[in-house]
Amino acid sequence: xxxxxxxxxxYFLIAPSLLxxxxxxxxxxxxxxxxSFTDWNGLSPNINFVGLKNFAEIFQDKxxxxxxxxxVIWVIMFLTIPVCxxxxxxxxxxxxxxxxxxxxxxFLIPYILAPAVNAMxxxxxxxxxxxxxxxxxxNFGINLSSPLSNVKTAIYACAGVDIWHYWSYLSVIYLAAxxxxxxDQVEAxxxxxxxxxxxxxxxxxxxxxxxxxxxxxxxxxxxxxxxDYIKLLTGGGPAHATEVLGTYAYNLAFSQMKVGKAxxxxxxxxxxxxxASAVYTKLSKSEEME
Amino acid sequence: MAATSKKNRIITGxxxxxVLILLAVICLAPILLVVTNSFKxxxxxxxxxxxxxxxxxxENYVQAWTTGKFGKGFLNSIKLTGCTILIVLIxxxxxxxxLSGKRIKGSGAVLTYFMxxxxxxIQLFLFPLYFAYANLGLIGNIPATSLILAATYMPLAVFxxxxxxxxxxxELEEAxxxxxxxxxxxLWHVMRPVxxxxxxxxxxxxxxxxxxxxxxxxxxxxGEKNFTATLGFxxxxxxxxxxxxxxxxxxxxxxxxxxxxxxxxxKQFIDGMVSGAVKG
Numbered sequence: 089x090x091x092x093x094x095x096x097x098x099y100f101l102i103a104p105s106l107l108x109x110x111x112x113x114x115x116x117x118x119x120x121x122x123x124s125f126t127d128w129n130g131l132s133p134n135i136n137f138v139g140l141k142n143f144a145e146i147f148q149d150k151x152x153x154x155x156x157x158x159x160v161i162w163v164i165m166f167l168t169i170p171v172c173x174x175x176x177x178x179x180x181x182x183x184x185x186x187x188x189x190x191x192x193x194x195f196l197i198p199y200i201l202a203p204a205v206n207a208m209x210x211x212x213x214x215x216x217x218x219x220x221x222x223x224x225x226x227n228f229g230i231n232l233s234s235p236l237s238n239v240k241t242a243i244y245a246c247a248g249v250d251i252w253h254y255w256s257y258l259s260v261i262y263l264a265a266x267x268x269x270x271x272d273q274v275e276a277x278x279x280x281x282x283x284x285x286x287x288x289x290x291x292x293x294x295x296x297x298x299x300x301x302x303x304x305x306x307x308x309x310x311x312x313x314x315x316d317y318i319k320l321l322t323g324g325g326p327a328h329a330t331e332v333l334g335t336y337a338y339n340l341a342f343s344q345m346k347v348g349k350a351x352x353x354x355x356x357x358x359x360x361x362x363x364a365s366a367v368y369t370k371l372s373k374s375e376e377m378e
Numbered sequence: 379m380a381a382t383s384k385k386n387r388i389i390t391g392x393x394x395x396x397v398l399i400l401l402a403v404i405c406l407a408p409i410l411l412v413v414t415n416s417f418k419x420x421x422x423x424x425x426x427x428x429x430x431x432x433x434x435x436x437e438n439y440v441q442a443w444t445t446g447k448f449g450k451g452f453l454n455s456i457k458l459t460g461c462t463i464l465i466v467l468i469x470x471x472x473x474x475x476x477l478s479g480k481r482i483k484g485s486g487a488v489l490t491y492f493m494x495x496x497x498x499x500i501q502l503f504l505f506p507l508y509f510a511y512a513n514l515g516l517i518g519n520i521p522a523t524s525l526i527l528a529a530t531y532m533p534l535a536v537f538x539x540x541x542x543x544x545x546x547x548x549e550l551e552e553a554x555x556x557x558x559x560x561x562x563x564x565l566w567h568v569m570r571p572v573x574x575x576x577x578x579x580x581x582x583x584x585x586x587x588x589x590x591x592x593x594x595x596x597x598x599x600x601g602e603k604n605f606t607a608t609l610g611f612x613x614x615x616x617x618x619x620x621x622x623x624x625x626x627x628x629x630x631x632x633x634x635x636x637x638x639x640x641x642x643x644x645k646q647f648i649d650g651m652v653s654g655a656v657k658g
Contacts, residue, residue: 102476112525116505319593
């Protein structure tokens with residue numbers, strides 16, 4: 089009888105984190121779903137149900153397709169450039185036991201700085217035609233205009249700055265994974281006369297496959313959430329050329345006060361996120377089983 | 379034969395260092411330019427952006443500190459980051475403990491929920507949350523904003539703390555239970571000493587993220603008196619873009635402390651980054 093009266097304190101221990109998460113993420117998330125079917129502007133008390141009008145309007149908006157295209161460009165660039173540079177640096181650092189940590193620290197400095205600082209740094213020190221590297225090049229007779237002000241190149245310049253900031257993170261993760269590869273396998277392959285590329289292809293890569301895949305999923309999720317560097321470098325311009333889904337939804341809500349439409353766009357981003365996170369959940373669960 | 383293989387090894391070594399140094403230069407060059415330009419006058423920067431300063435203009439730093447309102451800004455940043463770390467560490471430790479075993483019904487569902495919450499885009503919950511905060515008069519309220527940051531970082535922290543608790547041998551808790559310890563005693567006397575390195579790792583990881591955060595803090599911390607150091611710096615760029623030397627000094631004021639902290643705690647930093655992504 090006594091045992092039945094005993095309270096399971098564990099429910100109280102899980103409550104704070106769960107309640108905060110529900111209040112900040114789940115409930116507003118459900119509200120976003122509801123608002124996406126209304127014409128709410130964020131201020132007026134009367135909210136009208138408009139059915140699928142917000143979605144219909146978004147799907148006819150050219151800027152929306154520009155944003156999706158830019159997100160796809162972002163994913164492709166991030167799945168190739170930082171992955172390759174990061175892996176190359178990790179492989180090179182693997183056998184440099186003495187200098188490894190110095191290089192790692194140098195590489196990581198852009199990663200630990202705030203996006204706001206990094207973006208301002210590139211705007212003023214590199215791209216600025218008055219006070220930056222581009223101004224110095226002009227003194228040498230090389231006339232380059234800022235790639236951020238050109239409609240065709242702006243998105244690549246934004247992605248370039250973000251990649252400059254991000255790649256070392258991948259490098260650190262890959263290096264940590266590479267270092268866990270059993271040394272006896274590596275030694276055996278060496279004795280059998282494996283060259284370095286063969287060693288990478290047949291010994292290291294299969295061993296770190298799960299980490300590489302996990303990073304691929306994380307990069308894909310992150311690319312659909314891209315926001316900071318674009319907002320800070322171009323604000324989505326010039327002429328919506330660098331708009332991504334994140335800035336598109338944000339501007340709808342806070343510049344145009346079309347909260348209902350913004351909610352619809354937000355739901356759309358979440359849809360991509362949901363697919364990626366389903367894959368992520370499946371991957372990490374199957375990894376736990378192993 | 380031995381001579382050629384030795385020669386080859388030297389060449390590979392040189393090539394390796396060449397690539398690595400090149401990468402390091404790409405990473406650090408923009409920051410070094412900020413350092414040199416922060417000591418130059420505006421005219422010097424415009425005249426020759428890449429040159430070293432001839433006279434060290436330390437007054438740039440004084441002017442940057444006052445125009446960027448960094449005194450208040452750093453205080454606000456510390457408040458925001460401190461509150462976020464505190465909320466995340468307390469909640470995620472408790473949740474991590476509970477979820478490290480089958481202690482409650484539905485722990486699998488809670489884990490799945492946190493896994494979904496980890497990858498949810500901010501835009502899914504941002505808009506209703508913003509207008510709810512506006513109605514409650516919480517825009518510009520630093521602790522209230524830290525609650526949002528805490529909620530977004532919570533899932534990752536819970537998973538990290540859970541792995542730390544999973545690595546604690548079961549016998550340790552069982553022995554304490556047999557000796558008559560209750561849950562709070564188990565947590566404080568048995569678990570806390572074992573998982574405290576985990577707390578440091580998670581604390582640093584969350585601290586860096588909230589210190590650098592942009593989207594949520596720029597949306598919710600409106601009004602100059604609530605600006606974090608980063609937001610103060612950004613507003614300077616808009617209104618004070620004319621004097622480059624001062625702007626670069628302001629950038630250094632922001633970059634300096636973070637780099638020093640990173641150099642001091644690099645091992646914990648790297649451990650924190652890796653523990654989220656590599657298992658084993």
